[in-house]
Amino acid sequence: MEPLRAQQAALADELATVQRELSDLRATGHSPDGLVTATVDGRGIAVDLNLDPRIYRSTDSGALAEKILAALREATDQAAAEAFELSRRVLRDGGRVRLDSDPSFDPVRDLLAGRR
DSSP, X not given: OHHHHHHHHHHXXXXXXXXXXXXXXXXXXXXXXXXXXXXXXXXXXXXXXXXXXXXXGOOOHHHHHHHHHHHHHHHHHHHHHHHHHHHHTTOSSOOOOOTTSOTTTHHHHHHHTTOO
């Protein structure tokens, strides 16, 4: 029983480390023309948005929205990939990703539930 408790304690410590690293994670994306830069945190929540002043030369609000969304998508995709890499460290089998999964926490939940 003692080795199991030691293994669980080590896993809990590693999960706490991953959680701290996720809270510090930042990912940045850019619009194709480079005029919009978006930064998201480890959960994909926008934390910064920078619009180059040249963006105001056009009055096309739809184009501006698309540029913002493109930058956010790039940043969110990058954050999800980085979050998954952080969470993989606690997996014995390297983890598997489902298309409908939350890449930062589903692998850990699956492991803890015995669905490796």
